[in-house]
Amino acid sequence: MARKLVSGNQAAGHTLAVAGEANREARGCICGAYPITPQTEIIEFLRAYEFTKGRVVPVESEHSAMAVCMGGSLAGARSVTASSSNGLAYMTENVFAAGYYRLPIVMIAVNRTLGPPWNIWVDQGDSLMLRDAPWLQFYTESHQDLVDTILLAFRVAEDPRILLPAMVAMDGFVTSHTQMGVDLPEQELVDRFLPHCIVPHRLRSDHPTTIGGLTWPKETEHHRIEIQRAMERVPEVLAEAISEFEEIFGRRPHGLLSAEHTEDADVILVASNSMARTLRGVVESRREAGEKIGMIKAKTFRPFPREAFESAVGKTAKVGVLDRNHSPGSGGIFWQEIVTSLRNQPDTMVQDYLVGLGGGDVTPEILHEIVDDLISRSKSVEPVWKEVASR
Amino acid sequence: MNVVPLNMNANCDTTCDPVLRAGNTNCAGCGMSIGLQWFSEVFRDSKPILAIPACCGIVTAGAFPTSAYSVPIAATTFASAAAVATGLRSVALMNTEENVTVCWAGDGGTYDIGLATLSAAAERNEDIIYICYDNEIYGNTGGQRSSATPEGVVTSTTTSGKSERKKDIMAIMAAHHIPYAATLSVAHREDFIRKLEIAKKTKGFRFLLMLSPCPTGWKSEPEDGVDLIRYAVRCGLFPLYEVYDGDRYRINVERDQTSIEEYITRQRRYTKGSILAEELTQLIDARWQKLKRIVRAFPADDNKV
Numbered sequence A: 001m002a003r004k005l006v007s008g009n010q011a012a013g014h015t016l017a018v019a020g021e022a023n024r025e026a027r028g029c030i031c032g033a034y035p036i037t038p039q040t041e042i043i044e045f046l047r048a049y050e051f052t053k054g055r056v057v058p059v060e061s062e063h064s065a066m067a068v069c070m071g072g073s074l075a076g077a078r079s080v081t082a083s084s085s086n087g088l089a090y091m092t093e094n095v096f097a098a099g100y101y102r103l104p105i106v107m108i109a110v111n112r113t114l115g116p117p118w119n120i121w122v123d124q125g126d127s128l129m130l131r132d133a134p135w136l137q138f139y140t141e142s143h144q145d146l147v148d149t150i151l152l153a154f155r156v157a158e159d160p161r162i163l164l165p166a167m168v169a170m171d172g173f174v175t176s177h178t179q180m181g182v183d184l185p186e187q188e189l190v191d192r193f194l195p196h197c198i199v200p201h202r203l204r205s206d207h208p209t210t211i212g213g214l215t216w217p218k219e220t221e222h223h224r225i226e227i228q229r230a231m232e233r234v235p236e237v238l239a240e241a242i243s244e245f246e247e248i249f250g251r252r253p254h255g256l257l258s259a260e261h262t263e264d265a266d267v268i269l270v271a272s273n274s275m276a277r278t279l280r281g282v283v284e285s286r287r288e289a290g291e292k293i294g295m296i297k298a299k300t301f302r303p304f305p306r307e308a309f310e311s312a313v314g315k316t317a318k319v320g321v322l323d324r325n326h327s328p329g330s331g332g333i334f335w336q337e338i339v340t341s342l343r344n345q346p347d348t349m350v351q352d353y354l355v356g357l358g359g360g361d362v363t364p365e366i367l368h369e370i371v372d373d374l375i376s377r378s379k380s381v382e383p384v385w386k387e388v389a390s391r
Numbered sequence B: 001m002n003v004v005p006l007n008m009n010a011n012c013d014t015t016c017d018p019v020l021r022a023g024n025t026n027c028a029g030c031g032m033s034i035g036l037q038w039f040s041e042v043f044r045d046s047k048p049i050l051a052i053p054a055c056c057g058i059v060t061a062g063a064f065p066t067s068a069y070s071v072p073i074a075a076t077t078f079a080s081a082a083a084v085a086t087g088l089r090s091v092a093l094m095n096t097e098e099n100v101t102v103c104w105a106g107d108g109g110t111y112d113i114g115l116a117t118l119s120a121a122a123e124r125n126e127d128i129i130y131i132c133y134d135n136e137i138y139g140n141t142g143g144q145r146s147s148a149t150p151e152g153v154v155t156s157t158t159t160s161g162k163s164e165r166k167k168d169i170m171a172i173m174a175a176h177h178i179p180y181a182a183t184l185s186v187a188h189r190e191d192f193i194r195k196l197e198i199a200k201k202t203k204g205f206r207f208l209l210m211l212s213p214c215p216t217g218w219k220s221e222p223e224d225g226v227d228l229i230r231y232a233v234r235c236g237l238f239p240l241y242e243v244y245d246g247d248r249y250r251i252n253v254e255r256d257q258t259s260i261e262e263y264i265t266r267q268r269r270y271t272k273g274s275i276l277a278e279e280l281t282q283l284i285d286a287r288w289q290k291l292k293r294i295v296r297a298f299p300a301d302d303n304k305v
Ligand SMILES: Cc1ncc(C[n+]2csc(CCOP(=O)(O)OP(=O)(O)O)c2C)c(N)n1
Pocket: B054, B055, B056, B057, B078, B079, B105, B106, B107, B108, B109, B110, B135, B137, B138, B139, B140, B141, B146
């Protein structure tokens, strides 16, 4: 195993490349590439990579980047791309189309604030804007988590029981531009882990079909139900993929979520992406001080693992959700999902904290303050803005 | 519950001949129907795969689970045909597959919303044949203006006649230095077929512009379509010409004494008096002078092309 000190973007670029290369004896790999900070290094990495059977197309927009991926996937290739922020917003129409076509495209979303006004720092409003698209979504806390999750994403997305595209998110700059030691997956192991990509409904001249034409309400209902059913199969398929991953790579990535110290906890904090790492430090230190605190790292966002949340929270009295995103007029988006998940647990109080929006630095001190606040509350209120940047 | 395949693939049970079969939903007299028949003649053995954006060209397939098309079709988002085709063609090439990737798009998907995608695919010189059937209107959404709608024409969003001029998409495509660009007329079968043959032989990006009679949008009689296009070519409104590599031009049919009146009086989209025949004739004269100057300066060598 090659342990390397690399940035999150390099780690993602490498992993997409070896995954694409792993399809060289099948129908190859295709990528539509368009730059945007903080994702750009990923597509630069892919452009420079020498695929045995692959092409990285330098397109004129994210809308076309996804369109090239769709064309590639409709022709049966493994398809990858990456984007951020306004790039994802611009791509949106084709993001939905890719899912409705049931194409197992894998995209890296490097989370960045939407604008204007322009702000390149981390905020999850971009990928979460796409929460209603027929895509799997995974949020990753570290470079290793990122790399492993990308490989899992291919496995699950391309599984014949799923056939949906998958998005793997990381924090802009905090993860994308910092370096960490990573076990970068070697080609030979990835070749073993990833079967050839098979798009069963790909366009072929010997069996002509029209894909994406007109449908009536009845067929559309079936189509949407099929997508929901596929989403419901993800936990099972993901669990299988993780077991095989462990056999091949010797480590076990998190799946739907990671519940830590939750069994006896009085309060549980929920966080995603790199904030989960900061939170872990805070929880460990308060545990050492004897406080019954637990945490959940939210990893799989689509499908949203409601049952897993329900059982991880159990009878815990207080849950605090850390949201680095904001749905104006409502609140944090993870919070909405978690409240829905806990709808049958009326004794659990769920409080939302909007924290680190627009890239404000979320330090351990801030998380300590949030823990204190949560402990002091007996009743939840509207989402609390925890301003960090103006301090 | 009926078993619906996992994906919205509509099936057809015969293979490529013709590409667009009976039972399609094109209006009677639609230029697309002729264009696709002739396309079938030239490409029947070439395994064409079509990327079709939102437009009448995809609606005509009919509703799932059947399709009037006998070849593989990717129904793409409105702006994306040339990019989806890029992906399809790239994978075919890397797998050394013998097939032809074609975009079949309306003027909305070509001149307007899809222009950036088209331009980028042309600039990359993708190995694609892009055919625009230009009915000079958004037909599918009920007849609104596009930037291909000519001056004077009444549409549902230019109710007293369009005041802007039609965009010169051929000049735009020629400016991309693509190997081949040509205009097609459904009234000039030999020329049409010959150009398809050239497109078939050529590698790289090929752009074909077909003026497509649209009785519904043009408010003309279905049986008049071919005559209308003949008048358009003869009076000089729609010159038939070719451009090689963006810099070698050839006019295929010279204009004659046919009056523009023949053309405009048989379409009610022109008959609100928003543009006079004299004004149109002046515009045509000016355009021809320009085209002639270009052809004289940059002729296609007949021995070479
Ligand atoms: C992004 C987007 N905007 C708008 C539409 C609605 N729409 C569908 S077809 C069409 C017009 C198509 O016109 P054209 O390309 O000229 O083809 P025609 O219908 O005339 O064959 C429009 C506006 C759409 N499908 N997608």
